[in-house]
Amino acid sequence: MFLKHKIFGKIFNVFTRFSIDDNLISFIIDSNESFSGNLEYIKNEFEKRGNFKFNFYYKDKLSVNSLKKLATSKYIFLNDNFFPFAFMNFNKKTLVIQLWHAPGAFKKFGGSVENASMLKMISQNTDYLIVTSKNIEDFYSEAFQIDKSKIRSLGLPRADYYFENHDVDELKKNFYKRYNLDSNKKIILYAPTFRENEKFNNVFNYLDLAKFNERLSDDYTLILRLHPKINKFYSSDIKIEGDYIDCSDYKNEQELMLLADILITDYSSIMIEFGLLNKPIVFFAYDLDNYLSNERGFYLNYKNDLPGPIVHTTEELIECIEKGVDNSNLDSFLKTQFDEIDGNSSKRVVDFALKEGEKNGEY
Template identity: 25%
Template structure:
């Protein structure tokens, strides 16, 4: 059976269940030591694991690292890097794994210690970007010997894989294209899959192109012998789960290959998968074997190639960076797709060119060789593939991973690499003001990276921008130029025109609230046109910010977000929990001791209609000790409050609602997301829901029943609102809502601690959204 290799390994995992349980018990009682790393890799001291250790050694942190080695040679290689090595599978290795703060893997938990990872920060580096389906996504991976894929087997194995995936604390990937695939395949939390680049690929981006080519050529010849100045075609088929490789040429095909190589003054370098099954014994001066025992890291020789022939291997994704023609030879496409599966139709990956025989593959090589008519088209396809799969091309992925691990563990950054420079472009509510999450991120970025050039999108000339920033008017040539050349864009709403970012630009969509009401694809009135518009939006974003886990799930569904979701808290709420609001009080001229903020949501069906609550009547009923601040939604022009009315201020035009939330003693709202922001203060809230049934049935609808979770009273009339506001600080009233409020804050405000902007800017720097020089 072609799937016996997977089945055998799955059987071993099932038999190890008692040891997993015992290991979990041990890790519950053994404390982990801060600043310690255990590293293991199925292929030895190579690829991403090696790159990560080298980065730690370069930072002077070699003493923190223990490598778990399977062979004496691997132990010697690890010690040569300057780190401690222990024998994999030994009691000492198990003890090291149970005590380490960080456990690094490249394949599976067996790389380090299968039974000692509970409670550690598990960093899964993986070993390539997948074209073929893997693990949870592949039928071939859900089998056991004898039982095959009988009904209980996939469920059991799926539960095991998901349990392991849930333990992954960081999974760095090369691009947003790869992120959802890896999360799905390994069962990892999508928020733990981050586009930091692959440490294993750093070697592809270091030095000038000529330096890369020279180093790769020298390394290749050290393994396969002198190439005599000839061009190189690399053949690199994937593993077929224990089945024989149909890409292996027949004797007649080898003769044709030899003839083609002679005619084109080329050498074929064959790199079978290390686990491949098949007869790759053919040798000649023109056909060389790149033995994985001599050259474990194929990445290090890719720049020496002039063309690559492969099938479903991740090698083609890596080789695309070098800009050479890619030839896809897949004799078993239908069978492989049925057994294993591919993440997208093969024609989409190959631009419709799939060769089924060696004769076709050789014709394709001829058509794309230097000076051939099909070369330009082939190179365009190569560049497009590289753009899709490689977002980080600065050779600093290992550095970003170490920085990110340190950040997750609360350790200060250890590798300053010079000042942060570049250009950042900010826009809030389509330029109507400077506010919300973009404004808070701008403040923090200006503090930690003053050399960054900052632009603010404004819809009017009277919009005041932060000190040191440059205002650019929406639609102007200066605005278009600033947006096009920015390294980083921070937005909190839709991109209204057809603009699309360049591959190297980073677009952070912060959004503007945790959504109780249904939005985008969650709306009942969604249409195919809306679906297309939403997908067009979300595919432009490099990452999306969420205030809390509920918001992360809701926004991911509502916007079909396939890119990373950063659940870091809302930067706009930093001021809500740290400011007394007294400066805003003075700015607004508020003289009463108490302030209530009335902030309803936007009503799609009544933009120009009456407000749900009469703010003037509310002020009259509350009496002289209260001022009512009436705040319309950002999409409205204003409330219908009389600006001159006693103790009523229409603050719809005030730039940032966060300042008003910091000032208010009580919030009155309906279904607005400000409820999730104000609750960070722990102060009383009153919910005016006079049109709840209509809003639920006819307008938007809700993610869940507000009445079942609200940490304050739901009322319907202005009289009831006034009464609830007046009683809000009564000890009995506070006690009535205390338990609900505590649950609410645990669910929605755990990350609103005054440091969200710091976390977001740190993450932006970690992922290389701005260049360092």
């Protein structure tokens, strides 16, 4: 695997002798479908600032022309790890910014749970890592094996979505029509995450759907949003007869959060972003003891620091929703995860990039 990354790096390094194009911005992406969220918001913000050119570098395609553009870009943004970075020698005038795709700090990842040698090499070639809060800088420094001096708390660009002028009533109307739903019912979004222990991935072995619907279906529609890993490897085992809507393949996850009245999740970082909407969150942790013992762990205290109640059984889950979900801890939780909640994250990141880019131009 490293051989492939080294080859990418060697070809890239050939082109670093070419002059930097001050108006060229590269985005490193997995596919056409992956250009959304953070990267799209950054592109849109740059388009407001001037006549910039954009290069989309696909991770798994060895395109010589695209590599040349990458090597001659003034700005490079990525949303995930790209291992060839470990072997690339960037021009000093190029600014490399890691946006990361998730907000806040919840589950441990990267150098917090695995061998960090490659991550450290990548971070040496990363100029800045953008996070959502100064409170989580130590966690991200460990996860990315990056010096804290390179971390900037500027926000999550994709979170600007929730501050746009959406016609939620129209979105709901279209959603209910698409799935032939009763428009008088509220939406419960159930978004469980992936477990390494295979037996715990079939959520309907633990959520009694018949009981859930018997007690709640007069007022609520259950929407299921499986983690991509579950949907890819276990979906055939998770299908069950009953009253729920599978939106695992629904294109816009943020729109689902906008439409939902309540979120049920477990160990998914989706809860941090959903919290921005100031709506109730319930943590259905039916396998909590196993998860705490055998999975990668958390940056916070799961039992004490969450912005909503933890339940372990279907009965507890139903009662929690019937009584009304207590989200009194939400505000204090958000303050640990975000320095600013204002819809201006993209602006802050681009302002910062342009300012630093001018400094780099002095080499």
